Amino acid sequence: MSLTNFTRRVAMGIATAALMAPAAMAGGHGIDLAGKTVEWIIPFSETGGSAKWANFYAPLLSEALPGQPTVVVKFMPGAGSTKGANFFQEQEYDDGTLIFGSSGSTQFPYLLGDPRVKYEYGDWNVVLASGTGGVAYLPPALATKVADGGAAALADEDFIYGSQGATRLDLVPLLAWEMLGLNVEPVFGIKGRGDGRLMFERGEANIDYQTSSSYLKGVAPLVEAGTATPWFSFGALDDDGNIVRDPTFPDMPSFKEVCEATEGCETSGEKWDAWKAFFVAGFPAQKMVFLPAGASNDAIVTYTKAFETVKARADFAEISAARLGKYPQKTGAAAQKALDSATKVPAEAKSFVVSWLNERYGVTLK
Structure with a gap:
């Protein structure tokens, strides 16, 4: 059985289960996205590494999600990615059709206390962490x-x-x-x-x-x-x-x-x-995929399983190495651990960098 047929049968099974036993879905079995469009916000222009990463994953994610929704990458550059991240912070979970792609350039302003940062990683729900170099x-x-x-x-x-x-x-x-x-x-x-x-x-x-x-x-x-x-x-x-x-x-x-x-x-x-x-x-967790604040356990399970399905493809190692390089692609507890390491630095390192930025580039962070 091909992966596509297998995914379709899984999606049909989930949809049927949702109709026959909705109470069971509350336990974290998944959501059905048939006929919907998933909007994937990337807070950069369409020319950079985040664009290539999201464009690589988007069709694979579409195939792996229940109901095979269309996954559309939407670019929202500005203020070094804080514009898109601040927008995402304001969004509340609705039906699982909005996800966000973070990058190291989104993490660093957060780590350094950039006054333009209005977002909080702790509010979001990570479903994939991608390393890079x-x-x-x-x-x-x-x-x-x-x-x-x-x-x-x-x-x-x-x-x-x-x-x-x-x-x-x-x-x-x-x-x-x-x-x-x-x-x-x-x-x-x-x-x-x-x-x-x-x-x-x-x-x-x-x-x-x-x-x-x-x-x-x-x-x-x-x-x-x-x-x-x-x-x-x-x-x-x-x-x-x-x-x-x-x-x-x-x-x-x-x-x-x-x-x-x-x-x-x-x-x-x-x-x-x-x-x-x-x-x-x-870099080790340079790019991550999040669901917004308030995401249901069903939605988190759905996206986590979808990315795990993508990683389990027989051709994934080959096609990802050619497009992304040879780096870990983490889900579940491993993704959460990667998020923790990506959003924390020792106080001494932060203090040095804050002083260096001010002395070298006149950047003042309050």
């Missing part, structure tokens, strides 16, 4: 300098970087580049990382980073064409919490390796601890 890349001419003399060979270069904002996920590369001794001037205000890549392609920026899904889709073709060269990935965490090479990019050095090879860049101390804390908060 990030890759920094350069124009080939500058990459040749790195190959010859390491990061120190770039000390006299003036870099321009298209950034969504210093309190967003861009915090991770901006702090990493400073630790390497680079002079990087961010141009703030872009709506998504895809816009930063477009600046790089047009020659308006000469350094960039993308999350793994955007790198695989948008930057790998530039590498093949000879107009971009990968430098390093931010890495991944092993079971003991150590930074290791990213499994999606095993041939690239991690930032830790590059830092260790660069004079003046330390992999211990308060700056490293702050960088690692925000890397951990921003």
Whole structure:
């Protein structure tokens, strides 16, 4: 039996059960979404990694949900993703047809106490947590300098970087580049990382980073064409919490390796601890799917089971590796644990970053 036929039979069974024994549904068996449209809010533009992640999952989720509803991705960029997140915070659960896709750039303002944040992760209901990575890349001419003399060979270069904002996920590369001794001037205000890549392609920026899904889709073709060269990935965490090479990019050095090879860049101390804390908060659970406040247990069960069905597909490992990279896709208790780690950082790390943002970029967080 094909997965599609199996899913349809499951959906029909759930619908029938809902008609014959509605009281049983209250126990958390699921909801039927036949004939409905699920709106998936992404608080970024349609050019970035979150768009690619949501567009990858949307048709698979549609097939796996009971009743096979249409899943439509709606982009709501603005204020570094806080506009869309604040909108979602105001929504109350109705019938399971509204979900939200968060990113590290949504988590960081929350962690840092950005005054524009009106949302509370504790009010939402997580049903999927997706890990990811990030890759920094350069124009080939500058990459040749790195190959010859390491990061120190770039000390006299003036870099321009298209950034969504210093309190967003861009915090991770901006702090990493400073630790390497680079002079990087961010141009703030872009709506998504895809816009930063477009600046790089047009020659308006000469350094960039993308999350793994955007790198695989948008930057790998530039590498093949000879107009971009990968430098390093931010890495991944092993079971003991150590930074290791990213499994999606095993041939690239991690930032830790590059830092260790660069004079003046330390992999211990308060700056490293702050960088690692925000890397951990921003990447191992970089993207998450939520139902709004007040969601019924039936709805949470339905979406959790749907994402588990997607993960159980025979072809999922292959198609997800090609589109998203090789990272954990977590549901249930594992997703909740990932959410907890993504929305908490040590007080010392937060204090360092708040001071650094003020001194380096004039950002005041109250």
